[in-house]
Amino acid sequence: MSGELQVTNVSKAFTIRHNKTDSLKSKVIGIFHKRYREQRETLWAVKGVSFNVSPGEVFGLIGRNGSGKSTLLKVIAGIYPPTQGKIQLPNGARMGAMIELGVGFHPELTGKENIFLSASIHGLNRKEIEAIYGAVVEFSELDAFMDTPVKNYSSGMHARLGFGLAVNLNFDVLLIDEVLAVGDEAFQHKCMDHIDRFQAENKTILFVSHSMDVIKDICDRVCVLEHGLPVFLGKPDQGVEQYHALLRGNHS
Amino acid sequence: MSSLFRYRELIRNLVLKDLKLKYRDSVLGFLWSLANPLLLILVYSFVFGHLFPGGPANFAYFLMVGILPWNFFAQSLMMSTGSILDNGNLIRKVALPMEVFPIATMLFNLAQYLLALIVFFPMALLFFKVSVTWSWIVFVPILLLHVLFTLGLSFIASTATVFYRDVRHFTEILLMLLFWLTPIIYDAQSVPASLRTVLYMNPVSHFILAYQDALYHNAFLSLDRLMVISILTFLSLVLGYSLFLICKVRFAEEV
Numbered sequence: 001m002s003g004e005l006q007v008t009n010v011s012k013a014f015t016i017r018h019n020k021t022d023s024l025k026s027k028v029i030g031i032f033h034k035r036y037r038e039q040r041e042t043l044w045a046v047k048g049v050s051f052n053v054s055p056g057e058v059f060g061l062i063g064r065n066g067s068g069k070s071t072l073l074k075v076i077a078g079i080y081p082p083t084q085g086k087i088q089l090p091n092g093a094r095m096g097a098m099i100e101l102g103v104g105f106h107p108e109l110t111g112k113e114n115i116f117l118s119a120s121i122h123g124l125n126r127k128e129i130e131a132i133y134g135a136v137v138e139f140s141e142l143d144a145f146m147d148t149p150v151k152n153y154s155s156g157m158h159a160r161l162g163f164g165l166a167v168n169l170n171f172d173v174l175l176i177d178e179v180l181a182v183g184d185e186a187f188q189h190k191c192m193d194h195i196d197r198f199q200a201e202n203k204t205i206l207f208v209s210h211s212m213d214v215i216k217d218i219c220d221r222v223c224v225l226e227h228g229l230p231v232f233l234g235k236p237d238q239g240v241e242q243y244h245a246l247l248r249g250n251h252s
Numbered sequence: 253m254s255s256l257f258r259y260r261e262l263i264r265n266l267v268l269k270d271l272k273l274k275y276r277d278s279v280l281g282f283l284w285s286l287a288n289p290l291l292l293i294l295v296y297s298f299v300f301g302h303l304f305p306g307g308p309a310n311f312a313y314f315l316m317v318g319i320l321p322w323n324f325f326a327q328s329l330m331m332s333t334g335s336i337l338d339n340g341n342l343i344r345k346v347a348l349p350m351e352v353f354p355i356a357t358m359l360f361n362l363a364q365y366l367l368a369l370i371v372f373f374p375m376a377l378l379f380f381k382v383s384v385t386w387s388w389i390v391f392v393p394i395l396l397l398h399v400l401f402t403l404g405l406s407f408i409a410s411t412a413t414v415f416y417r418d419v420r421h422f423t424e425i426l427l428m429l430l431f432w433l434t435p436i437i438y439d440a441q442s443v444p445a446s447l448r449t450v451l452y453m454n455p456v457s458h459f460i461l462a463y464q465d466a467l468y469h470n471a472f473l474s475l476d477r478l479m480v481i482s483i484l485t486f487l488s489l490v491l492g493y494s495l496f497l498i499c500k501v502r503f504a505e506e507v
Contacts, residue, residue, distance in 0.1 A: 024418045080505060099345040104346070120264075129261070
């Protein structure tokens with residue numbers, strides 16, 4: 001697979017509704033009474049972001065809370081349609097977003113059933129799931145608990161199963177949102193090793209984190225977002241400085 | 253559509269999940285899903301067979317032929333109102349073809365419908381002196397059309413509920429009304445001609461009549477009936493799926 005992930009002038013607007021109504025009754029009342037009418041306001045969560053990420057590159061997205069990182073990640077993942085701009089994937093690339101670990105896990109189902117369910121949520125067919133099943137179990141070190149309902153797992157076990165699945169889904173483009181914040185240090189090391197491996201395998205990685213040490217450690221380039229605007233694009237060290245400057249500006 | 257085919261394993265897993273969760277840890281398991289139609293058939297055949305006689309011959313069997321497909325239709329539609337909304341947690345975090353949810357809901361109910369048929373029809377042969385005839389073969393195309401018709405409406409119901417939560421309650425009431433406007437517990441022929449027009453304005457009636465033709469009257473499907481249910485199916489699918497396609501880009505933001 002070759003080619004870059006291209007994010008071109010992407011903006012995303014949300015309609016914020018005050019007095020939000022989902023029921024027909026309030027809509028009808030709203031016609032007659034201004035007080036009950038829905039007020040709409042447009043909020044630009046992401047404004048004109050452009051960058052390319054090459055295979056084998058780890059690209060970091062940083063910014064304060066509410067700066068639009070997660071929204072941008074969701075737009076790139078195809079969960080939200082962009083209001084403006086476009087996202088171009090490398091030819092034939094498969095993209096996977098890890099917005100949250102263990103998406104689609106059902107507490108009543110066993111570990112094994114959940115691996116099959118969650119992997120199929122990411123579009124894998126049965127053969128592909130059977131092929132990765134062993135690796136997922138091995139990574140998560142939960143061999144003895146595969147027949148146990150997930151509701152009886154500890155939160156650490158839950159996270160291990162989720163991450164074990166995520167790293168074995170074999171995506172070409174990976175979007176990772178803050179998922180490494182779980183688990184103990186040994187587990188986090190294991191996760192970092194996997195990101196190194198992905199990089200060696202020439203995968204394209206987009207990474208959102210609040211941990212600046214991790215960002216400096218693994219990213220090749222970063223983009224700093226502030227109020228949805230890209231305020232910096234370049235080397236991680238300078239990006240982190242910029243980010244800290246924004247934080248200080250906020251406090252003063 | 254091609255991406256939908258890629259996700260067939262997900263559809264399968266969603267259906268299996270619902271079946272497993274519904275019957276796991278219950279002693280009688282799937283037999284519970286037979287309790288509802290069985291009770292309805294017993295009660296109605298007692299009320300209309302003994303208290304108000306004069307209904308169709310072999311009344312319990314007549315009821316069975318109508319109630320099983322009605323239950324499939326009504327339960328699918330009712331469940332589909334939550335197909336998108338109740339999966340909001342997934343839809344906000346993973347990009348996937350959202351059609352899988354109403355489709356899986358429909359297939360889950362279809363599985364229960366087929367299981368009920370497998371249990372009820374041998375019973376009918378045994379107790380109601382019903383015999384299998386060649387006309388039963390049209391059951392297959394009727395079922396196929398009925399399933400697709402239901403799916404089209406499921407697309408509409410699942411989409412509409414995302415924007416108006418009222419749809420759930422509305423559907424519940426509508427289904428109650430439709431049940432009485434469908435010739436399930438009475439014979440369409442016994443309805444006065446002036447009221448029969450109302451009956452025929454209800455699209456579900458035509459499907460139930462088709463089932464009755466094939467399984468109760470042992471008659472092959474008439475061309476008229478086949479045309480009507482084919483057109484209804486086509487309209488439901490095209491309108492339902494178009495609406496779904498237009499609205500689905502907004503689902504992740506609305507659920």
